Amino acid sequence: MRECRIVSQKFDIYQSHKLDIAKEHGAYSSLKDAFALSPHEIVEIIKLSGLRGKGGGGAPAGAKWALMPQDGAQTSYLAVNCDESEPGTFKDRQIISKDPHLLLEGIIITCYAIRSHSAYIYIRGEYSQFAKILQEAIDEAYGAGILGADVMGLGYGVDVTIHRGAGAYICGEKSAMLESLEGKRGHPRLKPKRPEPEWYFGNPTLVNNVETITTVPYIIKHGANGYRAYGTEQSPGTLLFAISGHINKPGVYEAEFGTPMMEYINRYGGGIRGGKKLKAVIPGGASTAVLTAAEAECAILDYEHMRTIGSALGTGGMIVMDEDTDMVEALKNLLEFYHHESCGQCTPCREGTGWSDTLLGRVLDGKGSNEDIDKILELAKTMDGQTICVFAPAVAIVIRAFIGKFRDEFEARVNR
Amino acid sequence: MSQIEIVIDEKKYAAQEGLLLIDLLIREGLKVPYFCYHEALGADGNCRMCMVEIEGQKRPQIACDTNIKEGMIVRTKGQMIESVRRRILELELINHPVDCAICDQAGECKLQDFYMDYGLYDSKIDQAEKVHHKKHIDLGSNVMLDQERCVLCARCTRFTSDITKTHELGIVGRGDHARVTTMPGKKLDNPYAMNVVDLCPVGALTSKDFRFAQRVWFLTSTPSVCHGCAKGCNIFIDHNKEKYKDERIYRFRPRPNADVNGYFICDAGRLSYKELQENRQLEMLIDGMVSKEDEAVACYHKLVADGGKIVILADANLYTEELEAIQKYAHILGAQLCAPLESYRDESFGDDWLKSSQRAANAKGVEKLGIAQILSTDPVALLINFNHPDGSKIKAQKSIHLQTHQMEGKADLVLPLAPFSESSGTLVNEDGIEQFCPKAIWRNEPLMSAIEWIDLLQGGER
Incomplete structure (x- = not known):
């Protein structure tokens, strides 16, 4: 297992969020290389690098960039998604507080590549402290002529604006985020019939996760193959995996795709707390299917492998649970979260999240029946694939995995 | 395409x-x-x-x-798609109070309809576990809100944001706590507000004017055209006849017509049904005294036979057929006919959508028939007024009023006239579209339309 520092290169440097310290360590050094290329060439490099969206979906970033109009006739925007609200996921906040200048560097290159002059960073409302650090970095960059009408004298203007959300998980869904950015309720939009960019006030807009954008300067500096030196063929590069739960060293550690899960948990996470046995791992933020200890043993951290074992890599935010964990309580915790966060637009999700939470509450209180457990599973079926966004299908995945893999624990509650 | x-x-x-x-x-x-x-x-x-x-x-x-x-x-x-619908419908009803027995929407409620089509299961949730919201909120503009019955379809909020662009209504809260409401301290306040009642597929938004007045399954709907202004919005007249009583109108509803009003009507037009039931002229009066029909007809002929210059005024709300009959009749009498349209203009009423400042429903019909519009100020011997509002402005020695509603000013003879809901005919709206209105209301003792009166007065049988 190799040490790799693509996004987290300056994380351990004292005060790396300050411009002069960041510059000492190479910040903004890729801009000259980038502006020597044409926007089209940059998009091609990103395509070749195989960079995948790091917000959870893992869709190829280059293809998404290529959807942006190439003629520059219409005003276009970059919207950076930092509404990081997925339980177990806390990587983006590391970037904006430890190395905000690398993000800004990525934003400038991306804006140039898609011929946009304005970028918005949509930050989760609860991240007030981190937003402050990022704002200071933006102010410093403006002061130094890095942002503004003429980026470092390179003849291209980029403006960056922070928008803080009001505390809604659903605003991390890209179209809901844009609705919110437009000043409306954060409700996901109906999906387009064919591939097209997102739209912000009717203008084509690229939405990418913070980490995706932050990876861009490295790719420009080291080329597509430099990035492909890490990871697997289909999942090239690295990801900022986060680890939390019953482990000794919770935190955010960068690792390349293809790393075995247990190796990661033991080396970076420092093993299970108190020498206990592993019971389960939620691999990529709350909305991915939970893995049993046996499944985790042979899990490999890349998109393809996680899919073959019936789960998903998601955001790479692992939640580790030891042998003492009550899986009924754990699912209740998650369902309370989804119940609270469903935006309330589509019927199956609005009512399904609430009712499944209520039914599981019955089971937890010892008033439930086997019928209630089956009803929760039926609700999962109703919530799967029948809504505008993937919120409800994610809840369905969570319910099915928990009850499917640990049904005896749920039934024990009923028969008590 | x-x-x-x-x-x-x-x-x-x-x-x-x-x-x-x-x-x-x-x-x-x-x-x-x-x-x-x-x-x-x-x-x-x-x-x-x-x-x-x-x-x-x-x-x-x-x-x-x-x-x-x-x-x-x-x-x-098919089984698959019906089970999907059934499961989603079940979710719609989870937090619904299922209070159909006291809900005014019952009978025209989509939740009820779909439950009968696809549901028919027993409730699996206790009343105590349901999410509760506020009930009977007076939103203003005659609209009442029950948040618990709402299915959050957002039709009402989209109406105020996309159609009227007044943005009074919105949804607040997330998940099963989402609910429709107005901004704190603000009311639903626009001239088209009551359309949200029709838009609401369930009993969440009900009309303060209509609710609890009548169960909808007792109502008969007759297509008609609103007489509130020259726009000619298409409506349904919802009416019911209770035993022994005269038939009553309970509400007007918009009737979709892409060429005229789309799917909506204004609140003023919607509530104009009340005028058809208030202050009505039902008796024949000779010098203010209630009289019988044969006396009234005799009196009429005497007044006409007394000779001198006759002026006939015609209401621009009358049907084209009625106006034509009056026109012919005026010719026979050698009377001067006029129907001043200026009297109906109300600049404060009109807007750029469905409300027209010309408030006479058949103003265009009057123009098309070439009826004079100049009101003569010369004194005349006899005025025969077919319901025109300016009858009292004419200096006439004697006057005969055929009127739907009681009017101010004295007349030597007053004859009751059937309003538009109690007769049938054609209107020409301000855009020149001809629209037919069938007779909707049948009174126990029917009143006569202008055509029927003219027939009778010319010696015909009633």
């Missing part, structure tokens, strides 16, 4: 390519449940009820967000 063929439930249909599937289903009268879609508001995709099976698609799709394509094979029936 070209004409294409698609297959729905094993039957072929021709339609424009790109048309919304739900529009085709509605047009062809195929059963599809939906709450949030509305022809005037477009697709929102939130209720998820209009699920259909499309061959080649892994999952059921919502018809309101599907554009039809050549060769598409759609199924709206």
Whole structure:
């Protein structure tokens, strides 16, 4: 297992969020290389690098960039998604507080590549402290002529604006985020019939996760193959995996795709707390299917492998649970979260999240029946694939995995 | 867009390519449940009820967000799709109070209809576990809100944001705590506000004016045209006759007509039904004294026979057929006929949508018939006024008023006239569109229209 520092290169440097310290360590050094290329060439490099969206979906970033109009006739925007609200996921906040200048560097290159002059960073409302650090970095960059009408004298203007959300998980869904950015309720939009960019006030807009954008300067500096030196063929590069739960060293550690899960948990996470046995791992933020200890043993951290074992890599935010964990309580915790966060637009999700939470509450209180457990599973079926966004299908995945893999624990509650 | 063929439930249909599937289903009268879609508001995709099976698609799709394509094979029936609808409907009803017995929407409620079509299961949730919201909130503009009955289809909020652009209504809260409301301290306040009552597919928004007045299944709907202004908005007159009593109108509802009013009417027009039931002229009066028909007819002939210059005034709300009859009759009498339209103008009423400043329903009809509009100020011997509001402005030695409503000023003879709801005829709206209104209301003792009066006065039989 190799040490790799693509996004987290300056994380351990004292005060790396300050411009002069960041510059000492190479910040903004890729801009000259980038502006020597044409926007089209940059998009091609990103395509070749195989960079995948790091917000959870893992869709190829280059293809998404290529959807942006190439003629520059219409005003276009970059919207950076930092509404990081997925339980177990806390990587983006590391970037904006430890190395905000690398993000800004990525934003400038991306804006140039898609011929946009304005970028918005949509930050989760609860991240007030981190937003402050990022704002200071933006102010410093403006002061130094890095942002503004003429980026470092390179003849291209980029403006960056922070928008803080009001505390809604659903605003991390890209179209809901844009609705919110437009000043409306954060409700996901109906999906387009064919591939097209997102739209912000009717203008084509690229939405990418913070980490995706932050990876861009490295790719420009080291080329597509430099990035492909890490990871697997289909999942090239690295990801900022986060680890939390019953482990000794919770935190955010960068690792390349293809790393075995247990190796990661033991080396970076420092093993299970108190020498206990592993019971389960939620691999990529709350909305991915939970893995049993046996499944985790042979899990490999890349998109393809996680899919073959019936789960998903998601955001790479692992939640580790030891042998003492009550899986009924754990699912209740998650369902309370989804119940609270469903935006309330589509019927199956609005009512399904609430009712499944209520039914599981019955089971937890010892008033439930086997019928209630089956009803929760039926609700999962109703919530799967029948809504505008993937919120409800994610809840369905969570319910099915928990009850499917640990049904005896749920039934024990009923028969008590 | 070209004409294409698609297959729905094993039957072929021709339609424009790109048309919304739900529009085709509605047009062809195929059963599809939906709450949030509305022809005037477009697709929102939130209720998820209009699920259909499309061959080649892994999952059921919502018809309101599907554009039809050549060769598409759609199924709206079958066990799979019906179980999907049933499960989603069950969720709609989880937090619904199921208080149909005291709900004014009962009988015209989509939740009830769809439950009868697809539901029919027993409730699996205790009343105590339901999410509770506020009930009977007075939103203003005669609209009452019950948040618990709401299915959050957002039709009302989309109406105020997209159609009236007044933005009074919005949804606050998330998940099953989401609810429709106004901004704190603000009211629903626009001239079209009551349309949200019709838009609401369930009993969440009800009309303060209509609710508890009548169960909807007792009502008969007759198509008609609003007489509130020259726009000629299409309406339904909802009326009911209780035993022994005279038939009553309980409400006006908009009747969709793309060429005139779309799907809506203004609140002023909607509430104008009240005028048809208040302050009505029902008796024949000779010098203010109630009299019988033969006396009144004799009196009429005497007044006409006394000779001198006769002026006939005609109301521009009368049907074209009535105006024609009056025109002919004036010719026979050698009387001067006029129907001043200026009297009906109200600049404070009009707007750039459905409300016209010309408040006479058949103003265009008057113009088309070439009826004079100049009100003569010379004294005349006899005035015969067919319900025109300016009758008292004419200096006449004697006057005969045929009127639907009691009017100020004295007349030597007053004859009751049937209003538009109690007769039938054609109107020409301000855009020149001719529209027919059938007779809606049958009184126990029917009143006569202008045509019938003229027939009788010319010696015909009643």
